[in-house]
Amino acid sequence: MENKITSGIWFVFIGLILLLHNLDVIDFNFWATLKYWPLLIVIVGINLMVQNRNYGSYIKIGCNVLFLGWIFYVGMVTPSSHWAGNLFNNKDIRIGDLDDSTPLQNEVHALLDSTISESTLEFNGGAGNFHIQSLAGDTLVAATSADQDMGMNIETSRRDNRQQVVINAKPTSKKKKSAQVAIGISAEPLWNLELNYGAANISGDITHVRFKKLEINTGASNMDLTLGSPQEGTAKIAIATGASKIHFRIPKDAAIRVKYSSILSKNSFEDFATNKDGIAKTANYEERNKKFDIELDGAANTFTISRY
Structure with missing residues (x-):
């Protein structure tokens, strides 16, 4: 059950960020968040460690919420080099x-x-x-x-x-x-x-x-x-x-x-x-x-x- 809850949290988070960004309500710097991908490994490790333990589901949910909160903070406060611009950058053109x-x-x-x-x-x-x-x-x-x-x-x-x-x-x-x-x-x-x-x-x-x-x-x-x-x-x-x-x-x-x-x-x-x-x-x-x-x-x- 907790796996469905954490997956739902991820889907809701990603969907809301993409929607608000596409509607120009927020200017989210997706590119700035990519360098923190190793934290995903940490989250997976924690999920495995607390699996089938007392309060394990609460720890899983808490860790995922904290991680997504950090990603949201980074994407919002990092000076905007628009994520599309980074997808565009190629050769010597920026x-x-x-x-x-x-x-x-x-x-x-x-x-x-x-x-x-x-x-x-x-x-x-x-x-x-x-x-x-x-x-x-x-x-x-x-x-x-x-x-x-x-x-x-x-x-x-x-x-x-x-x-x-x-x-x-x-x-x-x-x-x-x-x-x-x-x-x-x-x-x-x-x-x-x-x-x-x-x-x-x-x-x-x-x-x-x-x-x-x-x-x-x-x-x-x-x-x-x-x-x-x-x-x-x-x-x-x-x-x-x-x-x-x-x-x-x-x-x-x-x-x-x-x-x-x-x-x-x-x-x-x-x-x-x-x-x-x-x-x-x-x-x-x-x-x-x-x-x-x-x-x-x-x-x-x-x-x-x-x-x-």
Whole structure:
């Protein structure tokens, strides 16, 4: 009976913390609590020691309540490096470490250089809602925040006859998940895209954007993207994420290969000829010169490809 009580305490605690955090009632630093995981071993040891002893159930319940109380205290008082930001941090990019002395704006853009045929965009953002679409005119890339919850800065350069753009977007309020950014990308050049996010909602239509590489590094996210047909040899799409819901809309005649992790994941690929051992292919993949190579790295994902 005491095992059911302690389990119930854990479920109630975790459920309430997640609910209050998602509703922005509290700002709980999940990441700060992870380093105390060895205390779980201590709790398990105490539970075994007092099993079947007088007052053992009270000791079990008391120890679990004290442990969860400590976790709650740590998560609430530790200076907030938002847990999604830590899921996001990869390579040498840390959104929380952006230079605060650099002016942050609600709108940034870079002009199209007509002498350049290939461009690179690196977009680094924390938690929020990001919408991507193609852009016409003489603007290469533009990003606009719909409110005051997200600030951005931009750097542009030329290297090896390539126009490079880096945009950093940083939440400026505690309501990180409500921050909205619209990103426009020119359909003129050939792109290398690197999109780095926290726990975000990512949506958009990039059917007219030509790219040879699309790299997405994100925390636990919802992603819904519409792609056009591959136009430049083998266009590579690399996604590194976990516990995410991913939906790609891709034209029916596009040739596609998907390499994915099946660990705790659910995958659904429409009109694919083969799907086994973590590799799925369309029937026309080998014969086409222009194709998508998609690689999904992570676990506990739901990955869906539908055709239009």
